[in-house]
Amino acid sequence: MERSTRQRTAIRAAIQRSGQPLLAQEVLELAQSAVTGLGLATVYRNLKAMVDDGELRLVLLPGENPRYELAEHAHHHHFLCRGCQRVFDVPDCPGDLRTLAPKGFLVEDHEVTLYGRCIDCSMRRPPRSRRAS
Ligand SMILES: [Zn+2]
Ligand SMILES: [Zn+2]
Numbered sequence: 001m002e003r004s005t006r007q008r009t010a011i012r013a014a015i016q017r018s019g020q021p022l023l024a025q026e027v028l029e030l031a032q033s034a035v036t037g038l039g040l041a042t043v044y045r046n047l048k049a050m051v052d053d054g055e056l057r058l059v060l061l062p063g064e065n066p067r068y069e070l071a072e073h074a075h076h077h078h079f080l081c082r083g084c085q086r087v088f089d090v091p092d093c094p095g096d097l098r099t100l101a102p103k104g105f106l107v108e109d110h111e112v113t114l115y116g117r118c119i120d121c122s123m124r125r126p127p128r129s130r131r132a133s
Helices: 002-018 026-031 040-052 117-123
Strands: 054-059 067-070 079-082 086-090 113-116
Touching: 002 026, 002 040, 002 067, 026 040, 040 054, 054 086
Parallel strands: 079 113
Antiparallel strands: 054 067, 079 086
């Protein structure tokens, strides 16, 4: 029991510190320094339990493996970088999208995902030849 508390604390801290939705593999990489012998299967098991407990929320983008974020975040959206495949939080919301729906349809929720290049990838120049003289 104590060990599982330690695992969950490390996983939560890793997601909190990164400030962005993480893949299980990324959670493992960030949390394994805090918990010796932590493996991917254990990370998955904890992530699932933490989603079931309402502590974490799944971020499911089309064609992407599930990512995890803290459930306490207010309504927000995501940016998927096509350069590095990382997902970032977008705090802003376009607001009321009800007018987009066909007449007579009731909108209950919406998801907005932006695709493009994050600041790191957009500033990265194409690699140059190292031997250029
Ligand atoms: Zn990027
Ligand atoms: Zn929104």
